Amino acid sequence: MxxxxxxxxxxxxxxxxxxxxxxxxxxxxxxxxxxxxxxxxxxxxxxxxxxxxxxxxxxxxxxxxxxxxxxxxxxxxxxxxxxxxxxxxxxxxxxxxxxxxxxxxxxxxxxxxxxxxxxxxxxxxxxxxxxxxxxxxxxxxxxxxxxxxxxxxxxxxxxxxxxxxxxxxxxxxxxxxxxxxxxxxxxxxxxxxxxxxxxxxAKDTPAFIGNRIGIFGIMSLFHLVQELKLTIEDVDKLTGPVIGRPKSATFRTVDVVGLDTLVHVANGLYENCPEDEAHELFKLPAFIQTMMDRQWLGSKTQQGFYKKVDKTILGLDLNTLEYREPKKTAFPTLELTKTIDRPIDRFKVLVEGKDVAGEFYRKSFSDMFSYVSNRIPEITDDLYKIDDAMKAGFGWENGPFEIWDAIGVEKAIGLLKAENKTVSKWVEDMLQSGINSFYTIKDGATYYYDIPTKSYKKVPGQDSFIILNNLRDTKKVWGNKDASLIDLGDGIVNLEFHSKMNTIGGGVISGIHKAIDLAERDFQGLVVGNQGANFSAGANLAMIFMMAAEQDYDELNIAIKTFQDTMMRVRYSGIPVIAAPHAMALGGGCELSLHADKVVAAAETYIGLVEFGVGLIPGGGGCKEMTLRASDTFRKNDVELNVLQEYFMAIAMAKVSTSAYEAYDLGILQKGKDVVVVNGDRQIAEAKKHALLMAQAGYTQPIKRKDIKVLGKQALGMFLVGTDSMQAGHYISEHDKKIANKLAYVMAGGDLSESTLVSEQYLLDLEREAFLSLCGERKTLERIQFMLTKGKPLRN
Known part of the structure; x- marks a missing residue:
């Protein structure tokens, strides 16, 4: 039915x-x-x-x-x-x-x-x-x-x-x-x-799957932190992004969720799981009980494991239960992983560590591996469901069985035995049957070890999505250190970035041109998307800073011109180009999306032109594109200045959408053209579908625009009066005003005496000139340097 x-x-x-x-x-x-x-x-x-x-x-x-x-x-x-x-x-x-x-x-x-x-x-x-x-x-x-x-x-x-x-x-x-x-x-x-x-x-067992495993993991760490005499900062360093977990790691996460919430579930497990081999682990350590008695529950009571006093975040000393200045933490083992990009590739190194960090990982992973193996078939019959639950419910990049595979099943059993931990018999039976991993990849699909049949079964539901990790080894068409082109089948290829933060530098620019060359020659369409933490954090700011600081303006001019030309190549290629942004799609990542034939955005997309925050204006066609979109929105008898002002403010205030749907309001996504996908796992497959539909409908390369209406002095005057007022009211600094006036000049089309139709190249030239002039400003260089070193904008 x-x-x-x-x-x-x-x-x-x-x-x-x-x-x-x-x-x-x-x-x-x-x-x-x-x-x-x-x-x-x-x-x-x-x-x-x-x-x-x-x-x-x-x-x-x-x-x-x-x-x-x-x-x-x-x-x-x-x-x-x-x-x-x-x-x-x-x-x-x-x-x-x-x-x-x-x-x-x-x-x-x-x-x-x-x-x-x-x-x-x-x-x-x-x-x-x-x-x-x-x-x-x-x-x-x-x-x-x-x-x-x-x-x-x-x-x-x-x-x-x-x-x-x-x-x-x-x-x-x-x-x-x-x-x-x-x-x-x-x-x-x-x-x-x-x-x-x-x-x-899940099965109808206490706390089901996610909380059963997740609360076990946290309670295990509560006991381990005392055994190894670690600080809360130590544990949060060891259990955060370095192992593919959220920045809030362990103790900060508990503060956000609420200690009372965690204790409620832990008490429930202690009462309802008397046969659990880790039963005693769910008993609250003394420091947790004291915190509960004192109502130190975390964010909801303004203090928990951490407490903010003025601008300083104090940490709780678990021995004295007094707050103290934050402690710096560093471990030699973590230094060994700095050159390893993917968390899944770090685990082998981490468990070999010779310091307390290595001991921590050996003990915590042994606890976890033993526990999850013994929960099958109690809480689920299928091991992949435990991994799915931990990734989706707790933000882990990799589930316990995936981590176990990464270390090596047999090697990890050795770690368990060294820590006097038991492993479920089904794991030993698996190894004896000649199967030495919980997962395998076949024909681009993930298969898991099915315990009853002692064979691999395909993880269900994969037909509706594409996993790039599963295709990279067998379907890679081309690649360099910053980008890879992967054949998705049916005549569609996918370009993914894998530079740091997926920033757009020379390697990515080269990848975009190569992708379009190969797609025009051998394929029907191109998707630009990835399944990393973010779509793209924008242009390579460090490279811009270096050239600007050295006053190498000719080289910088060439770099910006190359970026603009690349975006125009995306717009005017002979095949449909679909951008698939997700998470952060900032600056240059946003500009790439603006120039694609269609955007298939994940609902959780935070997209915007943020260059103002570093003292610049968009230099890769962002100003041009927003001016063009304003022009296309002009309607007879409308107040055109008001329309243009909305697009101007989106850039001048460095607005970033808090979802893909908000990006429609900013004019970054276009209703009736771009689409939003709620399930990010299906995004690449959906983008492929749209590329194929456009190709099969008879895609024709667009003609470059020469009909963009700019308003000249009429708009420029309005913007300049506005920035004067903003500065006079102390809402913006003198440098903010200078940047805004440069943007105004570009989006007005210069100081033309009347409304005029101009070409895209005309606006790109104005945009590049303004961008370069701002790169010569000392205050802009200060803003860029501050962003690179502190990771946040400077107001100067």
Missing amino acids: KRLIKKIAVIGSGIMGSGIACHFANIGVEVLLLDIIPRELTPEEEKKGLTLQDPSVRNRNVNMHLTTALKSKPSPIYDISFASRITTGNIDDDLPKIKDVDWIIEVVVERLDIKKSVFEQIEKYRKPGTLITSNTSGIPIHFMSEGRSEDFQRHFCGTHFFNPARYLKLFEIIPGPKTDTAVLEFLNNYGQQYLGKTAVV
Whole structure:
């Protein structure tokens, strides 16, 4: 039976409920968000003469929670206008409305008695066949549906979103005793295709998969930090980006999530997993109990493992439980990995370390490998689900079994034995059967070791996405140190960058030209995309700084001209070029996207022209392109200056979208042309599809534009008056004004006496001249140097 989700109801509007409601609104679904009514009036309500019967009072809880969520940063919503898709109400008055929804999600407090009471009320109004799920993070699913009707139980299961619902990709689906398999299949597909999640079907065991393994890992480190006499800064250094984990690593992550949240799950595991071989590990160390007693819960109480005093972030000494100045941390083992770009390639080196860092990694990985091997088949039958859960729920770049493979299965077992850790028998059986890795790659697809059959099986769901890592060895067409061209099949090739931060320098520029040459000769279309941490952080700023500091302006002029010509080659090639930006797509990365035939952007794309922050204007065609887009937006009898000003401000304020949808508002993405993909895993496949469609529709190379309307002195005068006022009001510095005036000159088309039609090259020449002149400014060089050394903009 085909099932459509047009409208959902979320019962419970706290942090999690509002976040889930916002994410469904993100994907275009109508949401009914309900919560309980207040029991008493606030002083403000009493002053207004309101009663508990007034609608504004009865809906106060839900409206307050949703408003708080919408104001939070990072935002739970792609675009604030999407909030109109959410209707609020209260359970007493509005629960009958759930008869019109397709899916009911319960997100009330984590108490079984309350949840069962809510389900009893829901069943009075829910129409048969409607999906009904709970967002519980640990209450057994089979307890919740007891006593409910047969239809309720067949359509009921757990759907555990991780917080924040927009950003964390894990979506655990936990069947109840009578859940229909068709319901599980639907939710698994819906979670991936529509919600953009990594959907994992888990067993109904305490904390399911993600929290069972994740909380074990954190509790293991809590004990290990004392055993090895490490500081919290040491552990965060060792468990952060160096091993492909978030910058917040361990202790900062706990501060953000809340120590009370972690303790709640850990206590639940201690109480409900008496047979777990790591049972005692879930017992709280003394320092954790003291922190709980003192309400040092992290960000929510302004102190946890870290505490900000003025501008200094103090760290907690776990021995004295007093805050102290931050401690610098360094380990020789980490120095050995500085030349190894990919975290997955560092693990072999890390476990060989001769210092305390090496000992830390040997002990922590031994703990983890032993634990995950022994959780199969208890929490799942399939090892890849554990890896998926840790990557999607905790932001790990690689899951435990992938790390184990990277070290070597047999070698890692040696580490386990040295640490007196046990490994599950199925791992030894795997090695005895002649299979020595948990994963293998065949024909561009990932296969995992299936324990019951003792053979490899294809990881399901891969047909809808392309994994560049799996193709690089066998489908690479061309490459240099900064870029690679990979054959995606069906006549489409993909150009990926792999320079530092995917910045655009000589190697990438060369790669773009080579990609277009080969695509025009041998293929039908080109995708420019990668699956690294970011699409591109922009042009190679260090190279620009070096040439500018040495006053090598001829060389710098050639470099900028080459960059501009490359962007124009992207625009005017003989094959369709699709840009696939994700995460950071800044400066030159944004300019490349502006010049592509189509953009297929991940929803989580933070894109913008940010050159103002380093004292420059966009020099790779960004100013030209925004002026062109303003011109194309001019309509008869419109105030053209107002339109141009919007595009000017997007550059002058270095605006960066907080989602791909916001990029439409900035004029960077174009409605009706560019598309947004919610599931980033599907982005390259989607971009390939669009390249193929454009090629098959009969792609014709565009003709260079000579019809761009610029407004000359009329616009220039307005901009100059504006920057004068801004400086006079001390909103911008003198140098800010100088940069803004240079931008104004370019986007006005110079000081032409009247509106004129000009060519793209005319604007590119103005843009390059302005860019070069700013490179000669001492204050611009100071800004560039500050960005390169401090990683943040300087206001001078």
